[in-house]
Amino acid sequence: MSTPAIIxxxxxxxxxxxxxxxxxxxxINIQIDQGEFxxxxxxxxxxxSTLLYVLSTLxxxxxxxIYFDGDDLSxxxxxxxxxxxxxxxxxxxxxxxxxxxxxxxxNICLPAAKLAKYKEEEYIxxxxxxxxxxxxxxxxxKKANKLSGGQQQRVAIxxxxxxxxxxxxxxxxxxxxxxxxxxxxxxxxxxxKEKFNQSIVxxxxxxxxxxxxxxxxxxxxxxxx
Amino acid sequence: xxxxxxxxxALTHLFSKKRQTIVAMLGVTFGIAIFIFQAGLMSGxxxxxxxETVNTTANIRIFNExxxxxxxxxxxxxxxxxxxxxxxxxxxxxxxTKIKNGYQIISILENDPRVAGVxxxxxxxxxxKVGIAQIAGRVSGVDIVKENILFNVSKNMRQGDxxxxxxxxxxxxxxxxLADLLGAKINDNISVVSPLGVNLDMKIVxxxxxxxxxxxxxxxxxxxxxxxxxxxxxGSYITDINIKLKDFSLxxxxxxxxxxxxxxxxxxxxxxxxxxxxxxxIQNMVTYLIIVSILVVSGFGIFNILMMIIYEKMxxxxxxxxxxxxxxxxxIIFLTESLIIGTFGGLLGLLVGFLMQKIVGNIRMDxxxxxxxxxxxxxxxxxxxxFAFVFGLxxxxxxxxxxxxxxxxxxxxxxxxSK
Ligand SMILES: Nc1ncnc2c1ncn2[C@@H]1O[C@H](COP(=O)(O)OP(=O)(O)O)[C@@H](O)[C@H]1O
Ligand SMILES: [Mg+2]
Numbered sequence: 070m071s072t073p074a075i076i077x078x079x080x081x082x083x084x085x086x087x088x089x090x091x092x093x094x095x096x097i098n099i100q101i102d103q104g105e106f107x108x109x110x111x112x113x114x115x116x117x118s119t120l121l122y123v124l125s126t127l128x129x130x131x132x133x134x135i136y137f138d139g140d141d142l143s144x145x146x147x148x149x150x151x152x153x154x155x156x157x158x159x160x161x162x163x164x165x166x167x168x169x170x171x172x173x174x175x176n177i178c179l180p181a182a183k184l185a186k187y188k189e190e191e192y193i194x195x196x197x198x199x200x201x202x203x204x205x206x207x208x209x210x211k212k213a214n215k216l217s218g219g220q221q222q223r224v225a226i227x228x229x230x231x232x233x234x235x236x237x238x239x240x241x242x243x244x245x246x247x248x249x250x251x252x253x254x255x256x257x258x259x260x261x262k263e264k265f266n267q268s269i270v271x272x273x274x275x276x277x278x279x280x281x282x283x284x285x286x287x288x289x290x291x292x293x294x
Numbered sequence: 295x296x297x298x299x300x301x302x303x304a305l306t307h308l309f310s311k312k313r314q315t316i317v318a319m320l321g322v323t324f325g326i327a328i329f330i331f332q333a334g335l336m337s338g339x340x341x342x343x344x345x346e347t348v349n350t351t352a353n354i355r356i357f358n359e360x361x362x363x364x365x366x367x368x369x370x371x372x373x374x375x376x377x378x379x380x381x382x383x384x385x386x387x388x389x390x391t392k393i394k395n396g397y398q399i400i401s402i403l404e405n406d407p408r409v410a411g412v413x414x415x416x417x418x419x420x421x422x423k424v425g426i427a428q429i430a431g432r433v434s435g436v437d438i439v440k441e442n443i444l445f446n447v448s449k450n451m452r453q454g455d456x457x458x459x460x461x462x463x464x465x466x467x468x469x470x471x472l473a474d475l476l477g478a479k480i481n482d483n484i485s486v487v488s489p490l491g492v493n494l495d496m497k498i499v500x501x502x503x504x505x506x507x508x509x510x511x512x513x514x515x516x517x518x519x520x521x522x523x524x525x526x527x528x529g530s531y532i533t534d535i536n537i538k539l540k541d542f543s544l545x546x547x548x549x550x551x552x553x554x555x556x557x558x559x560x561x562x563x564x565x566x567x568x569x570x571x572x573x574x575x576i577q578n579m580v581t582y583l584i585i586v587s588i589l590v591v592s593g594f595g596i597f598n599i600l601m602m603i604i605y606e607k608m609x610x611x612x613x614x615x616x617x618x619x620x621x622x623x624x625x626i627i628f629l630t631e632s633l634i635i636g637t638f639g640g641l642l643g644l645l646v647g648f649l650m651q652k653i654v655g656n657i658r659m660d661x662x663x664x665x666x667x668x669x670x671x672x673x674x675x676x677x678x679x680x681f682a683f684v685f686g687l688x689x690x691x692x693x694x695x696x697x698x699x700x701x702x703x704x705x706x707x708x709x710x711x712s713k
Contacts (some may be wrong), residue, residue: 111635118711127616148620155618162710166613180617182299228617244534 074136075103075236075268076124081133083116083123083291093119094131095225095291103235106258106264108159108279111288117272118163118240119261124270125238126150138235155183159229163240163272167228168265169214173205176213177228184232192231199227202257207265218245230261236268237261243275300623303610304630307603321592322394322639322690323646326682330584330674331654333682335580338673340574346505347570350445350565352413352536353545356399356552358391359559383681396532399556408539408548411443415534416521421487422468422514425477431472431512433486435521444538447502447515453480454500459517467500471511486516487526496520503576505667589686592639593693596632600697604628608709615706625702632694633687640686644679 083094093116101107107119122128124135126142135142137153140279145153154160167176174196181192200206202284203223208216213224220247229237237258243251261267271282279285287294308315366381379521393399396414404414416435421428438459442448448456459465466484468476469489478484478498479604486494504510522531538546544564554558564571604611611624651672661667 122707122710127710149621151615151618153618154616160616161614166609166616166710168303168306168610168613172309175302179299179614183618183623204310 073103073139075105075138076101077136078124079134079136081123081131081135083119083128083131087216093291094123097293099286099293101236101268101270102221103268104262106262106269107271107286109270109272109286110274110276110279110282111290115288116291117288119291120213120272121238121240121272125158126154127160155180156232157232157235159232159237161222161225161229161237161239161242167213167224169212172210173200173213173216173224174209176224177231180228181231186232196227196231199230202230203227204253219247219250222236222246222251223254226257231281233265234267234276236270239269239271241272241274243273243278250274251278300627303614303632304627304634306636307607307627308452308631310606311599314602318592318595318599318635319639321595322589322636322686323643325585325588325592325689326640326643326686327590327646327650327684328413329682330644330678331650332581332584333678334647334651334672334674335654335670336409336577337572337675337678338671340577341673342640342667342671343570347567348563349505350506350509351566352444353539353542354537354549354552354560354562355566356535356556356558356560357533357536358393367592391533392527392531393533393535393558396535397530398630400535403535403537403552408544409537410540410543411440411538413437413440413444413536413538414519414532415441415536416525416527416532417534418521418525419489420514420524421710422472422476423485423487424478424482426632427476427478429475429512431514433466433514433516433521433524435516435518435524437518437648441515441536444536450503452501454498456500456515458499459515462497462499463517464494464496464520465499465517466496467502467515468498469490469510469513470501471502471507472514473498475499475511486514486524490524492524492526494520494523494524494668540546577628585682585685589689591690596690596693597636597697599635600628600694603631603698604697604701604704608704610641611704612706612709615704618708621702624704625698628698628701629691632690632698636687636694639690640683643686644683647682648674659677 076226077100078097081094081097082092085091085093097120109120119128123131126137126145129143138157142150156161168179171179174193177196178192181187181195182189187195197206197209200209203226205220205223205227208220208224213221216224222242226239226242229239243254246254258269258271262269269282271278273279365386366379368379368381372379400412400414403409414437418433418435419430420433421430438447438456442456447467451467454467456467465487468478468484473479476484480498480501482498484496484498486496488494502510502515518532519529522529525531539548542563546564549560549562549565552558607632614624615621651674655670655672656666656668659670661670
């Protein structure tokens with residue numbers, strides 16, 4: 070079986086209009102295959118986060134084309150994009166984003182409850198598996214806002230995994246992690262790719278981390294070099 | 295995670311703002327409780343009043359309308375347009391207010407299958423004298439047996455017996471207020487003076503309490519023959535015929551029918567009390583205005599708290615959208631919040647309103663005004679509760695809709711970027 074592109078861009082441009090007209094992404098033509106583990110590097114302000122938001126369907130204000138799993142995203146409605154994000158995309162933001170008053174377990178289950186593909190007992194079981202994977206089982210019933218920054222980031226990763234997405238986008242997931250946990254996250258991603266053929270796209274500052282991935286995409290001033 | 299994460303999220307939001315949520319709920323509670331109390335009081339009072347009125351006003355009253363303004367003779371002769379006719383001090387024509395063939399009409403009515411009772415009436419102003427006490431009032435000349443069928447006079451007798459009006463030639467039944475004013479007791483003698491100066495010495499055979507304060511202070515029943523003596527008229531002279539129907543809801547229709555059949559003015563009880571009913575209308579309007587304004591205010595309270603929650607929970611909204619929750623889901627969360635406030639506030643309002651009715655309804659009031667009653671009568675039909683609750687829910691839903699729509703429109707990427 071060949072590895073078809075999970076995501077492919079064609080002449081992708083992105084402008085910010087406020088406060089001044091500014092082109093944040095310039096003529097991006099990239100392809101990420103199913104099962105590929107890719108890192109995106111570049112100096113601060115080079116457009117890494119911007120690219121990730123566009124690729125992950127959250128930001129729809131771009132020109133050019135993004136093909137996701139074969140479909141042109143610009144032809145999809147808001148609701149269809151929401152469904153794609155729910156089923157096929159996992160996202161770990163640069164700044165961990167959890168619902169503070171919900172428990173760790175509840176946070177992880179949110180996408181699964183929306184998907185409603187599995188029964189409640191089943192996805193809770195799956196959530197515990199993800200927590201095991203990230204070494205957080207004992208934190209399951211704590212409120213999210215009682216966890217340390219690094220722990221919250223790992224909860225966000227567990228949440229991204231819950232619906233078995235085709236692709237996982239991570240914006241500096243190891244920024245808050247010590248080297249041991251950072252290594253652990255790398256191993257998890259590698260396992261996901263190898264065992265489940267999931268694609269991983271990681272924005273990172275960590276050169277060591279990047280070097281170990283399948284491919285490095287480097288951005289400078291909004292351009293791939 | 296519970297089956298419905300949206301409900302859980304909504305509840306979490308409300309719990310994170312306990313105090314404001316409770317205040318918003320109490321706003322709804324207050325509006326609904328006041329409505330239940332007010333509407334129950336008004337409609338209970340009105341029902342009581344209508345019942346009293348139906349018991350004391352004939353379903354239909356037939357009478358000969360006294361002479362009204364009529365064209366002067368000059369107007370009749372001199373009809374040219376460019377002339378003015380001025381006639382001063384024109385007197386009403388000396389027409390009798392007598393109902394011609396009154397007793398014949400009565401016997402026709404008594405044979406009408408829709409009629410439950412017919413009572414002839416001859417009323418007059420009179421001055422009542424006991425020693426030096428003298429009070430102006432009215433005498434109602436009646437056939438007491440027939441009158442009793444219409445107005446259940448015997449039920450309202452405080453003392454004495456209505457049949458004595460038939461058996462004792464000069465018997466009189468005083469309203470209790472009138473008796474008090476005169477300082478007269480049962481079996482006392484009293485003299486009654488008519489506007490024509492006829493003086494009858496009468497004996498008090500009963501004291502009556504109709505419940506309508508003004509009436510009880512001024513009215514006395516006498517036999518219709520005595521009334522005819524006071525007015526110096528013949529034995530067929532009556533001014534009114536009062537009719538009780540088997541079904542009083544036919545009053546209006548039959549009043550029209552008798553009007554054209556007998557050629558005398560016929561008025562049904564609603565028309566006779568039209569002024570009171572228009573007061574009721576205003577009362578009801580005020581009641582509904584009160585609940586509308588209170589609920590509008592509590593609507594603002596709900597709007598306010600939801601806007602606060604939305605601003606505070608922007609990041610939550612952004613996350614939910616990022617992990618695949620749709621705009622509609624977000625809208626449902628906030629609408630749910632407003633409906634939770636409305637439902638619980640409303641249910642509590644129903645309970646408080648009910649309790650207020652029960653508590654106030656058990657306080658002895660002894661009201662002596664328009665009508666006299668010992669306790670306030672509340673109307674607690676389920677209809678009011680249903681109306682208040684549904685209206686409360688609609689208000690909260692409307693108040694919640696705008697914030698909910700605003701939340702649904704939040705652009706997730708703006709918030710994620712700005713952190
Ligand atoms: N909302 C915005 N409005 C205007 N310019 C923005 C906005 N967000 C980011 N930028 C600009 O776009 C460029 C790329 O930003 P970003 O993708 O966050 O960089 P990175 O993640 O690589 O550090 C930067 O120059 C930044 O100033
Ligand atoms: Mg960034």
